[in-house]
Structure formats: structure tokens, C-alpha cells
Amino acid sequence: MTQVADLIRRGMPANCNGRFVLDEGEWRDMVAALSHSTLPLLGLWSDGMQVHALFMEQTRPLLASVAVTDGRYLALSPARAGASASERIIQDMWGIEAMGATGCAPWLDQGQWPVTWPLRDRSPPAPAAPEGVEFTDDATMVRAGGTVLGYGPAEGDFNAPFHLRLGLPGERIMQVRSRMGYAHRGLCARMRGATVAQATQMVARIDATATVAHQQAFAGALAAIGGNAAGEMGDADLFVGELGRIVTHLDTLTVAAELLADRRFAMPAAILVERLRQACRDVYGSRLLFDVLPPVGGVERTLSIPAELLVELRDGCRALQRLFWRPRGMAMQARGRGILSADIADYWGIAGCVGRAGGVESDLRPYISRVRHGWPDGYHAMAGDVAARLGLRLHEVETAVEMLSTLDTARCLTAPVPGDDYGSGEGIGCVEGPTGPVWHWLRVEKGRVAAWWCGDPSLLLFQALPQVLSGAVYEDVPLILASLGLSAAAADL
Amino acid sequence: MAYLDLFWPEGAVLPRMLPLDIFHMETGGCTGCALELRSLSRALVEGYSDIRFVSTPRQASLLLLTGSLTVEMAPVVELAWQAMPGTRLLAAVGDCALDGGVFTPGYAVLGGVGSRARVSLLLPGCPPSPAEILDALIRWRMQGEGGLSA
Known part of the structure; x- marks a missing residue:
């Protein structure tokens, strides 16, 4: 190393x-x-x-x-x-x-864009779009025969669009081919030339499930440009970040409970999600925590959430833990499904919540957050299956709720105020989001964004899908995808 | 059972309240509107409502789009629309679906479907809350599901 x-x-x-x-x-x-x-x-x-x-x-x-x-x-x-x-x-x-790359097939450009290489100064026009989508099955799949089933891009669910082509010679999935680019909005091209305030608004809308992490990582990059110590967060920043993490984890757990038909778990979890979103609307003015960085000249807001809600959350978490681990509960039902082991995580470089559920030691939060009472102990999961991932999310909700009650939210957000007074410079920022580390790299010239990059854990997770889904039955695919916290919107940008 | 003879074929034909089956598609946004729709769908299930989200366009009477329409998703939306049976309607929820919102037209984005197609239900917001979406759906149904297309 x-x-x-x-x-x-x-x-x-x-x-x-x-x-x-x-x-x-x-x-x-x-x-x-x-x-x-x-x-x-x-x-x-x-x-x-x-x-x-x-x-x-x-x-x-x-x-x-x-x-x-x-x-x-x-x-x-x-x-x-x-x-x-x-x-x-x-x-x-x-x-x-x-x-010498291991793959050269297009990842985002599936032939529908009107131009080729859109970020070039002079993009050449693209050839006519293909009439259909062609997939090439490998020899093993062709020999095995069986059924080929598609998943996405339109399943009637509430996720960003992507397509999986799943080869099932028998009951179990043997081959997975993914097709991305459906959710690509050309964010890199949009960011170029935008003012910092415009860019901040766009960054908040990369992915609604990790919007706080994206905003804070972008603010970290801005702070680095301003010469501040990047990656250090105050109590108020930590409060918003943990609040966002709690809502996203609870929503993921609710979706998993619905897919497992565990109504006893889904009902209280959904109620907590809704209570939290209503509190976010009251405190920050946005149910989904969009635009939490205060605007220039904005009014300072009280950042604390009602004490009774904290009590309700704490009690709710205890009840959810009991329901999760009860006999024939979610933990038992989800055991052994969709395994993402430490080896797979290391191979693809997957960190964050999903990697930790497989036994990988990676959590950036203790290093980028100054927590007065120290960071709580991690959750030791090694199985890497759906049950481990969901259990880890539930544990993180519990620790985050405890942390919310210890933070001093009287201070204002330390994130730099998005304005247009940034000169020129370059910086990088990172925050541990609900699914994994979120990175933003930014180059500003004369107050406008000249180049930008965003790293989201979903891109690595999509690459690991063939290994995670191999051996699973088709009916488990939505559950496995939900437990991973995949977001095509963040992967495609 | 004794009163069945009051109705058709011998008696009067009663108007039947058809359920509203919605097929939702996220066509390229931040999924914020989709998250709010998910909250709404939970409430609808718990309330045994006759408004429901279905998993295939073949069962749906309303195609509900959220997000700015990306170039890649345009043919998918067209396929879903063609797969819908009988009288079909289109709804656009959220600023992005209306006019593109922050994701205005570009090389990968066509913009909001609200400015490109005849839409029966338009609801702005970034994102609109579940209560606002439900309110809009109920009001629109009360108005007699006007704006029939196709």
C-alpha cells in the first residue's frame, strides 16, 4: 500500500x-x-x-x-x-x-443520445439509434438453455430505472446482464458553467435517498476550495446527516418488510418514516431534506426535532428490533439470500453499510465527524446476506437516534454558504452516506464550476450485481436490490 | 339476495365506481416524487382505497410519470402507453415531469412530459407531498376524469 x-x-x-x-x-x-x-x-x-x-x-x-x-x-x-x-x-x-481495460462496451450511452461523447467541446453527431436492444449471452448460458427474464426499467415500483437481463436455466439465476443509462440526466454537462448556488441546487437532486450526503460532500469540496479543513463536521451538520440516514434506512426496512409480507414490521416502520418526514418539513422546510444548506441571507432555523418524537423513535426502534429478530421474523426469512461477502466487496471495492454487512471494516464517519462522546461501536455482521444488511441498517438507525439526543443543535450549520463569491480553486469532499461513501470533486474558475465529479456507492454495487444475484430465485430480486439500497439515479448521474 | 330482482336485467342499471389503477414510471429525476408516491401507496393500501398502484401497464388506466423524461426512457414510456388497455390517461407529478424542473432539455433529457403530451392531471411541486398528490387525484376523479385521451 x-x-x-x-x-x-x-x-x-x-x-x-x-x-x-x-x-x-x-x-x-x-x-x-x-x-x-x-x-x-x-x-x-x-x-x-x-x-x-x-x-x-x-x-x-x-x-x-x-x-x-x-x-x-x-x-x-x-x-x-x-x-x-x-x-x-x-x-x-x-x-x-x-x-488494456477489462471491458469496453458502453455503460451509459446505449445509442439513443443525439451526440457522441457529449462532454467534448465539439461533440460529433451520433449515428441513428438502434431499433432494439441486443444482448449477448455467454456460452454457458446458451448451453444451459432455460428462461431469460427481464427486470426493469419499468416495474411499477418507486425506484430509478435500470434494466437487468436474468438468465435462469432452472429455478436459480445463473447470468445477470445490466443495462444502465435510463436515469442519465447529463449532470456533468449541466454543472459546467453553473454558479455555485445553481450547482448546490442540482447536487441536492442527484438522489433523494442520499440527498443530505451529496449536499454535505459538495459543501466539503467547497470548504476545501475556501481553504478550510475539509471533512470536519459540526454538530448541526452531523444532526442533519444522521436524520437523513435514519429516514433512508427506515424506508429501506419498510420496503423490505413489504416485500417479505411482514405487515407487523412494515406498519410501525412506515409510521416512523412519515413522522420523521413531517418533522423534517417543519424544521427544514423540506420533507426529503432538499436544500438543507442555508441560502445566502437565509433565515437561521432551529434544527432540533421535538423531544417527544425522539422518545417515539427510541421506543419504535426497540419495537422494530424485537419484531425483526422474532421467530419467523424478517431476519429469519431473509437469511442466506443475496450474499455480498467480504471477498466480493473487496474485489469491487465496495465500502459503506453494504460492505460492512459482509464483514468489511470501513466507516468514514468516525474520521470526518467530531463526536464528543466518541463514535458508537459498530455492528458485527459477517454473513453479507439480506438479513445482515437489514440488521445493520436497523442498528445504525438505533445508534443514530441515540446520537441525535446528544448533539448540540444550537449551533448553526458549519457548511459553507452556497454563494457566488468563490474565486478559483479545486477541492474534494466526502461524507458517509446511507449506503456508502459519497465523494464530490470540484474545480471552480471565476466563481463558476469548471469541472465536477461525483462518486456514489451505487456504481460499484451495480457492477457487483452478477455475483450477488447468482443463485437467487427470481422472486427474491426486488428484495435483494432493496436491501442493497441501489440507486440508478446516483449511478447514472 | 331478495332484492336482486330490483336490478339489471330486470331492474335499473347501477353506476359502477371503477377503481383507479395507476402504473407509475420514474423517467429520470432524483426519485423524490417517487418516494412520496411510495408513502402514498402505503396509505392507500392501509386505507383499502380503490386507488391503487399496479405492477404492469396492462392493468392500468392511468400512467403516472415522475421525473424529467430522459432520451433512454422515452421508448419505454411509449411501450408502456401502448400496453395499456382501453381508455388510458396520463398524469405528470412533480416539477420535473411538468417542465423539466432543474433537469431542462439536454443531450440526454427531453424535458418534462407535461409540455410535450396531452396530460390529464398535472401536479407541480419539488416534490409534492403525499397529501397533495392524493388530494389532486381525488379532485380530478370528482371532476369526472375529464380530459380523456386515446
């Missing part, structure tokens, strides 16, 4: 804290050293001129950049499987090719 980090630090320091620009040879050495290292790769993106790779060295971000030469760069996917989707997205958006 140290060797790769040292190789990166040999590069030229950039104006973003922790970013180093490598030449082609140094990048090649870094890629070669990566295959013998465990340094986790968290993101890969391009701004057209350079390709940037984000690593995590213990608790600090470390960025390596390389200039794009003749529209190419050396791929990271042979050493880090999780880079594959990012490389394909860079190819779709910029036409920059990853040499």
Missing part, C-alpha cells in the same frame, strides 16, 4: 490538496504496483485533459492524475475491477479510451 502511495507522491503536487500529477511512466508504474497492493480505489474520472484516480490512504484521500495523450490512458481495471464502469463512462462521455 505504501509503495503505491509513495509512487503517487512522486508526482507533481496539484492545487487540490492530496492530488499529484503523474507522467505516463509514473502512471504505468503505479498501475503495475497496484496489482501487488491493497490500496482501495474509490473513483476514476476525467475532466477532458486529465484522468484522475481517487485512492484512500488510511483515512485520507490521495489523488493521482495523468494527462490524456492521443485520447488514451492506461486502464486501472486489470488491477482494480471496480474501475471498469468508470472507464466505460469516461469512454462514453469523453471518447477517452482506457488501454
